[in-house]
Amino acid sequence: KNQVEQSPQSLIILEGKNCTLQCNYTVSPFSNLRWYKQDTGRGPVSLTIMTFSENTKSNGRYTATLDADTKQSSLHITASQLSDSASYICVVSAQGNNRLAFGKGNQVVVIP
Amino acid sequence: DVKVTQSSRYLVKRTGEKVFLECVQDMDHENMFWYRQDPGLGLRLIYFSYDVKMKEKGDIPEGYSVSREKKERFSLILESASTNQTSMYLCASSYAGHRGNTIYFGEGSWLTVV
Numbered sequence: 001k002n003q004v005e006q007s008p009q010s011l012i013i014l015e016g017k018n019c020t021l022q023c024n025y026t027v028s029p030f031s032n033l034r035w036y037k038q039d040t041g042r043g044p045v046s047l048t049i050m051t052f053s054e055n056t057k058s059n060g061r062y063t064a065t066l067d068a069d070t071k072q073s074s075l076h077i078t079a080s081q082l083s084d085s086a087s088y089i090c091v092v093s094a095q096g097n098n099r100l101a102f103g104k105g106n107q108v109v110v111i112p
Numbered sequence: 113d114v115k116v117t118q119s120s121r122y123l124v125k126r127t128g129e130k131v132f133l134e135c136v137q138d139m140d141h142e143n144m145f146w147y148r149q150d151p152g153l154g155l156r157l158i159y160f161s162y163d164v165k166m167k168e169k170g171d172i173p174e175g176y177s178v179s180r181e182k183k184e185r186f187s188l189i190l191e192s193a194s195t196n197q198t199s200m201y202l203c204a205s206s207y208a209g210h211r212g213n214t215i216y217f218g219e220g221s222w223l224t225v226v
Binding site: 034036041042043044045046049089091099100102103104105 | 116152153154155156157170202214215216217218219220222
């Protein structure tokens with residue numbers, strides 16, 4: 001079973017609207033959680049990274065939240081733009097472990 | 113800006129050929145990684161290295177080997193390419209420890225084995 005589950009798998013939103021992507025994880029003991037944006041045919045680019053003590057972090061129109069008690073994170077995109085069309089990948093790492101657990105990504109398509 | 117450079121963006125190779133995928137990073141990172149990414153499967157770790165000449169198997173090392181002779185360079189080798197190795201390969205690097213450290217990815221290498 002994948003240790004990182006993302007939902008929805010894909011969604012289509014109108015330009016200018018907001019959307020929220022979900023990430024649930026079972027990785028333990030938790031170290032940090034990252035959100036990456038991956039444009040089609042490109043490598044992933046870091047958006048945010050949060051450790052146990054952080055429950056929200058913003059990067060421009062992207063805001064990530066973390067609830068370490070329920071092992072859930074969300075990525076909120078505000079006032080979406082066409083350039084937000086991409087796959088958003090949740091990545092969780094455990095303490096004392098070089099391995100990363102990857103979600104399969106949320107595919108977002110923004111339409112005019 | 114941190115840069116992770118993968119030498120080949122697109123390759124087409126024949127079954128049985130030996131394939132080299134090269135990756136270079138310019139941030140003096142200790143850790144380097146090779147992943148493959150397939151639709152519906154996400155990123156899967158092939159190998160990683162935490163120091164020069166050191167390597168550890170990831171989740172799917174079969175059919176692959178790696179080389180890290182210099183700190184900045186991490187090579188992925190397919191000894192005898194097969195069609196099921198057709199995929200996008202991503203190299204990444206980070207400072208040691210992972211904790212709170214950003215992982216930087218290259219742009220990816222699309223390999224097609226025919």
